[in-house]
Amino acid sequence: QVQLVESGGGLVQAGGSLRLSCAASGRPLSNYGMGWFRQAPGKEREFVATISWTGGSTLYADSVKGRFTISRDNAKNTVYLQMNSLKPEDTAVYYCALRRGLGGRSTAGEYDYWGQGTQVTVSS
Secondary structure (H helix, E strand, O other): OOEEEEEOOEEEEOOOOEEEEEEEEOOOHHHOEEEEEEEOOOOOOEEEEEEOOOOOOEEEOOOOOOOEEEEEEOOOOEEEEEEOOOOHHHOEEEEEEEEOOOOOOOOHHHOOEEOOOEEEEEEO
């Protein structure tokens, strides 16, 4: 069984930055693709970013491309999401997810384990 715990969320002004972390326990992350998703109130969960098992391949939603960076440290069993130039529309609960495959994916249904989420609020 894998447990994923997100941290690093909070309240930030527009234009600011946050770094989210996703720490895994119960299984090494090194052989799995990882992703970040978010869900705003009244909206469906949406894809943010994904990274392959080596970190060599990444993919971003158009809405965050150029502002967010996903990375991973397999030695620390942790995945990160660096968020810069934050906008009020980035406000959401952010979730990390693990899929039992080497590559990253942009579809939530392809992930097998999810964290509990961390709230990010961007004020205007």
